[in-house]
Amino acid sequence: MNNENNKDEVVFDVKNVNLFYDNGAKQALKDINMKIYKNKVTAFIGPSGCGKSTLLRCFDRMNELVDNSYRDGIITYNGEDIKDINSIYLRTRVGMVFQQPNPFPMSIKDNIFYGPRCQGVKDKKILNEILDESLKGAALYDEVKDILNKSALGLSGGQQQRLCIARTLAMSPDVILMDEPTSALDPIATLKIEELINELKKKYTIIIVTHNMQQAARISDYTAFFMLGELVEFNKTEEFFSHPQDKRSEDYITGRFG
Amino acid sequence: MKSNNIQQNALKKANFKTKIDLLVKFIFAFLALICACVVIFIVIFILVKGIQPFIIPDGSGATQNISDFFLNPNWLYDGTGGMSYMMLATIYVTLLSLIISVPTSIFCGLFIVKVCPKSIKEILKTGVQILASIPSVIFGLFGMGVLKPIVKGFANAVGMQTFGGSSVLTGVLVLAFMTIPTITLVSITSMEAVDINLSKASLALGASNQQTNYKIVLKASQSGIFAGTILGIGRALGEATALQMVIGNGGVGWDFLNVFNIYRTLTTTMLAGIGEATGIKYDIRFSLGIVLIIVIVVTNILLNLLKNYMTRIDKGEPKDKNKIGIIKNIKIYLEAYVHAKKN
Known part of the structure; x- marks a missing residue:
């Protein structure tokens, strides 16, 4: 955790975060402290059930949808405690892409329009600009430009996932959270998404949860390694994979467990 | 040895199982047929009774005029x-x-x-x-x-x-x-x-x-x-x-x-x-x-x-x-x- 000299701008600052499920019977996050830097890709890795997805959901307050759970500690977004930010507004700034591609059962066009329309954007011209920009941003434009009025459910899994990314881009967020976005996809679709993430980090801050260590090594600038709800190690990706500071990180990287 | 036993038993039982499958299939088909028959019977009954007033005179010799109906x-x-x-x-x-x-x-x-x-x-x-x-x-x-x-x-x-x-x-x-x-x-x-x-x-x-x-x-x-x-x-x-x-x-x-x-x-x-x-x-x-x-x-x-x-x-x-x-x-x-x- 030697990021003292880092000059990058901090987007999220996580301080002493604990999170409990089942009215406190299960502690999913234990005293997490970390910083998320602007226009960088931060990867969360670790074995199943280690709390990485839970922490991800804290950033856009989706964790509050889980019954009987509560969180303490402070997470700030650009210096402001996210508990003081209206959750609906926060989610327009912090987009999320889910593990399973989940396009809405409507046309490709309407999928992209959904977010802006919920914010009251009605102007056809603006909507069409958003449509073009976000589809191009998600590297999907060429594949779907002739079938914009067809149902999104007719697309392949990889295309659906890129549509979900495009749908998120349509809100022009600051941060994009990705919860194992490639785990339901084949290797070729995965490659496309990874290339896309490399493009997207120029404009957006990205936090990605992944099971795949190689993926984390390929695409991320920072890596956070979680185990049993604890943040074991958080470092620059090259540092983390070449000189892990913690014995548990080393074991995990070298494949001794997990 | 155990797996050998299982295989021999399975072979013996396989024919029996096929017969049971067939029997169950027939029972289901029969039950489905009964349901279908009830529906068909009701429809036919209503049809026959319902067409009668237009064709067959009742006790007083009256039949139903279709355009009136x-x-x-x-x-x-x-x-x-x-x-x-x-x-x-x-x-x-x-x-x-x-x-x-x-x-x-x-x-x-x-x-x-x-x-x-x-x-x-x-x-x-x-x-x-x-x-x-x-x-x-x-x-x-x-x-x-x-x-x-x-x-x-x-x-x-x-x-x-x-x-x-x-x-x-x-x-x-x-x-x-x-x-x-x-x-x-x-x-x-x-x-x-x-x-x-x-x-x-x-x-x-x-x-x-x-x-x-x-x-x-x-x-x-x-x-x-x-x-x-x-x-x-x-x-x-x-x-x-x-x-x-x-x-x-x-x-x-x-x-x-x-x-x-x-x-x-x-x-x-x-x-x-x-x-x-x-x-x-x-x-x-x-x-x-x-x-x-x-x-x-x-x-x-x-x-x-x-x-x-x-x-x-x-x-x-x-x-x-x-x-x-x-x-x-x-x-x-x-x-x-x-x-x-x-x-």
Whole structure:
């Protein structure tokens, strides 16, 4: 955790975060402290059930949808405690892409329009600009430009996932959270998404949860390694994979467990 | 050694198992056949009995004139609408009741599934289930005791007259009360089946809870809600007892268009006074039965076609393909036929 000299701008600052499920019977996050830097890709890795997805959901307050759970500690977004930010507004700034591609059962066009329309954007011209920009941003434009009025459910899994990314881009967020976005996809679709993430980090801050260590090594600038709800190690990706500071990180990287 | 034993046993039993499979298959087929036979028998019975009054003279030597049956407003009893009018009245009453019950049910379902606290959700659901199982005669009593005075007062307030509260409107209200639980229950089931990830995706895009409910949950469950509406329509079209207790059983011709008039539907005509009816007046009720069956079958076929169409859209098949599919197929077939003829 030697990021003292880092000059990058901090987007999220996580301080002493604990999170409990089942009215406190299960502690999913234990005293997490970390910083998320602007226009960088931060990867969360670790074995199943280690709390990485839970922490991800804290950033856009989706964790509050889980019954009987509560969180303490402070997470700030650009210096402001996210508990003081209206959750609906926060989610327009912090987009999320889910593990399973989940396009809405409507046309490709309407999928992209959904977010802006919920914010009251009605102007056809603006909507069409958003449509073009976000589809191009998600590297999907060429594949779907002739079938914009067809149902999104007719697309392949990889295309659906890129549509979900495009749908998120349509809100022009600051941060994009990705919860194992490639785990339901084949290797070729995965490659496309990874290339896309490399493009997207120029404009957006990205936090990605992944099971795949190689993926984390390929695409991320920072890596956070979680185990049993604890943040074991958080470092620059090259540092983390070449000189892990913690014995548990080393074991995990070298494949001794997990 | 163990696995060897298992294999030998399996071989011995395999033939026996195949025979059992075959036997079970026959038993199922037989049971299905019985069900089918009952339906077919009922339809044939109604058909035979229903056609009789038009062909075979009854005790007094009278047969039913077909054009009277369809159109004469004073046919059967004085002041009885012709069959066509009754049929239209049946559909009219059902439609009016749906205008009340469908929106109520959808919002009721949405409230139970998405809005109300989890602790009272189950209680409400059980309540709706109990409502759905209440016999129609109870709804009829409720209509007589509660709705009739209300409708009477309402009619007087707007300067109209009712027969002591008996009216098409009272019938519509009773039917609405009866169909709400049915439609609500099916709607609840289909709303609960909507993928939670869709709602989450919507919320993650900055949509509010209500936007998510209307734009995602309702849209994704529309074919289920429609299925519930079909069930509701079935219940409303076929309802006799409750309706007969409140609708008044009178009226001629187009009287039913004014909701404060009394009228009679196909079902209430069949039911009212069936104990005293003799001869042609008894047999003609079977003819009405044929008409009712036809109405119900035709509505169901049309609604199911519509529902399949909606389900296909839900599944993401392109719209245009479905719309012109049949016409296109016929066209292709004809072209192929012409082509074959030429060669």
